[in-house]
Amino acid sequence: MKPITRKEEIIRTAAKLFKDKGYSAVTMRDLATSMGIKASSLYNHINSKQDILKAIIISLAEEFTAGMKLIQSSNDSCMSKLKAIIELHVRISSENIYGMASLNNDWMHLEDQLEYYLKLRQGYEDDFLKIIENGKSNAEIKAANPEIIMFSMLTTLRSLYLWIPKKEDLNAKDLAINLSEVLIHGINK
Amino acid sequence: MKPITRKEEIIRTAAKLFKDKGYSAVTMRDLATSMGIKASSLYNHINSKQDILKAIIISLAEEFTAGMKLIQSSNDSCMSKLKAIIELHVRISSENIYGMASLNNDWMHLEDQLEYYLKLRQGYEDDFLKIIENGKSNAEIKAANPEIIMFSMLTTLRSLYLWIPKKEDLNAKDLAINLSEVLIHGINK
DNA sequence: CATACTAACTAACAAGTGTTAGTTTCAAAA
DNA sequence: TTTTGAAACTAACACTTGTTAGTTAGTATG
Structure with a gap:
């Protein structure tokens, strides 16, 4: 039904390899071997190694941004x-285990698009x-340092891609619920 | 007093470069330029690029292990x-901002020592x-999934090296206290 | 003075890098 | 049947990679 092109196939395979060794350590010959073809044949489908990285990272970054804008514009409580942010991360990470590795670890190798990504x-x-x-102002959230709260939540959410594959028995819904409990209510009894 | 050798200087400089671009993307010529010498001159002091990575990562991994063993053997409450684990991470991360980046991101490029590191x-x-x-058995900790609790705490602690340099106004003691509050008691009011 | 050590240098090598040019194969469309 | 297009190939390029060999200058030690 959805026609997966050869280009998409290459990008997916690249993302897998990038997850294990990082962008710089993966050569076009590595990628070609994984695809079962020669390195030069890759260039029938993609423009450059850079372009592969860009395709992986920018689409994910934009997906996160779009999700955040939607959440932000709602009238829900803090x-x-x-x-909702936790669910956003669980969903995108589940659907893009390999790409999330590049997003987290290889963004600095973006060239033309680095500035845009950072923005x-x-x-x-x-x-x-x-x-x-806002939650702190509303007295929904305790008076701890907001930056520490964000840092703690965000680093946990950014590492989900490492953890989800090891816990296949836990579905996305349950994971989000459990994470919310731990991140929001803490572990203290 | 403590005589910093040329070798140590090279390793520290390498760790800085590794933090920004990752092990694979840093060349021996990059490192040499940062030191103000030629690439071949590096080999008067170090054996190989691999050895630099090993020196950075293994010593840190052993420091964490030693710290954990000490904590584990105490009779304190969960x-x-x-x-104490939070303090351990804050302390080691503060003292090794650059090295922590390699420990987190470049461990897979260890060769001979990879198995040991993973152990x-x-x-x-x-x-x-x-x-x-144990804390769950003692009813010190709520009945949430212990693995999720560990995952959440550990990923936050592992990312401290990214965050500490941006918050120089916060000393190690205060950071540890704030983090304990957020990680243990949650953010809910 | 002679020796040894430290730390730099120049020059080079073999292997690997991303990428390009030009060609071939084969199935679908005209 | 001819044409077109996708997707592979071989061969090569210019450059970069980690590393080695051999040398030189300065400085401390015997």
């Missing part, structure tokens, strides 16, 4: 917004922080 | 042990998990 990321973090600060 | 890491996570499971 707590509901935070839960998206900064905007995302700004929006995230604003939600927490 | 909560105290968790706070240390697995042991660390096992010990961490045991502390949490």
Whole structure:
């Protein structure tokens, strides 16, 4: 039904390899071997190694930004917004295990698109922080340092791609619920 | 007083470069330029690029393991042990901002020492998990999934190296206190 | 003075890098 | 049947990679 092109296939395979060794350590010959073809044949489908990285990272970054904008514009409580952010990360990470590795670890190897990526990321973090600060004003959230709260939540959410594959028995819904419990209510009894 | 050798200087400079671009993307010529010498001159002091990575990562991994063993053998409560783990991470990360980047992102490029590193890491996570499971048995910790608790705490702690340099106004003590509050008691009011 | 050590240098090598040009194969469309 | 297009190939390029060999200058030690 959805016609997966050869180009998409190459990008997916590249993302897998990037996850294990990082962008710089993966050669076009590695990628070609994984595809069962010669390195030069890759260039019938893609323009450059850079372009593969760009395709992986930018689409994901834009997906996160779009999700955040949607959450931000809702009228929900701060707590509901935070839960929605958790669900956003669980969903995108589940659907893009390999790509998330590049997003987290290889963004610095973007060239032309580096500035754009950094702008998206900064905007995302700004929006995230604003939600927490609002919750603090509303007295929904305790008076701890909002930046530490965001840092703690965000780093956990950014590492989901490492953890989800090891816990296949836990579906996305349950994972989001459990994470919300731990991140929001803490572990203290 | 402590005589910093040329070798140590090279390793520190390498760690800085590795933090920004990753092990694979840093060439021996990059490193040499940063040191103000030629690439071949590096080999008067170090054996190989691999050896530099090994020196950075293994010493840190062993420091974490030693710290965990100390905490584990104490008679403190589960909560105290968790706070001690947070302090351990804050301390080591503060003192090794650059090295922590390699430990987190470049461990897969270890060759001879990869197996040893993985053994240390697995042991660390096992010990961490045991502390949490004990706390659950003692009813010190709520009945959430212990693995999710560990995952959440550990990923936050592993990312400290990214965050500490941006918050120089916060000293190690205060950071550890704030983190304990957020990680253990949650953000809910 | 002679020796040894430290730390730099130049020059080079063999292997690997991303990429290009030009060609071939084969199935679908005209 | 001819044409077109997708997708592979071989061969090669210019450059970069980690590393080695051999040498030189300065400085401390015997």
